[in-house]
Amino acid sequence: ILNVEQSPQSLHVQEGDSTNFTCSFPSSNFYALHWYRWETAKSPEALFVMTLNGDEKKKGRISATLNTKEGYSYLYIKGSQPEDSATYLCAPNTGGFKTIFGAGTRLFVKA
Amino acid sequence: GAVVSQHPSRVICKSGTSVKIECRSLDFQATTMFWYRQFPKQSLMLMATSNEGSKATYEQGVEKDKFLINHASLTLSTLTVTSAHPEDSSFYICSARANSGHRGYTFGSGTRLTVV
Numbered sequence: 001i002l003n004v005e006q007s008p009q010s011l012h013v014q015e016g017d018s019t020n021f022t023c024s025f026p027s028s029n030f031y032a033l034h035w036y037r038w039e040t041a042k043s044p045e046a047l048f049v050m051t052l053n054g055d056e057k058k059k060g061r062i063s064a065t066l067n068t069k070e071g072y073s074y075l076y077i078k079g080s081q082p083e084d085s086a087t088y089l090c091a092p093n094t095g096g097f098k099t100i101f102g103a104g105t106r107l108f109v110k111a
Numbered sequence: 112g113a114v115v116s117q118h119p120s121r122v123i124c125k126s127g128t129s130v131k132i133e134c135r136s137l138d139f140q141a142t143t144m145f146w147y148r149q150f151p152k153q154s155l156m157l158m159a160t161s162n163e164g165s166k167a168t169y170e171q172g173v174e175k176d177k178f179l180i181n182h183a184s185l186t187l188s189t190l191t192v193t194s195a196h197p198e199d200s201s202f203y204i205c206s207a208r209a210n211s212g213h214r215g216y217t218f219g220s221g222t223r224l225t226v227v
Contacts, residue, residue: 044204101155
């Protein structure tokens, strides 16, 4: 069973703050890692798919890094805005098509 | 982009009845569909994986006779919760992988099931 841990569980920040979350996963048999943004009452939205050690991806104010050798990924949000409030899920898979989700980091951005 | 339509978004049913949840891929062919369940304050737990035209593969601990999955076409997969009980109350969500080889997954909007 793939054990995925995300920290922190929740995070409260002020508008304009920059923040980051961690996703830890077993490094063996790594295939790909997905980050999703999930707002209440909506479908999870794919942010990044990362496959290579050292990968860095960026989408606007959100970026992510990947370390497959030590089994972690960081998600960064620069200058948080209230609309960034959501649950951020990471989901690694070890090949095949099965994706296992972390419990998520719930971000609250206060205006 | 790829869209998965999931219905119903919310359903309340009586204990002992069955509920069917549908997921349709609207603009792509979903060769594989994943069904997840989320308990309060927990992660999405994979229940089963279905491939078009074949039997679903269930995760350990998931009763296949309780949660019937049908993936009869490349655009439709259904999950039927049979003889539902209050402990089946949960959030169910599907995710599809297109057959184009893209590594991303597209989610439905989820179904909140309440069994009374």
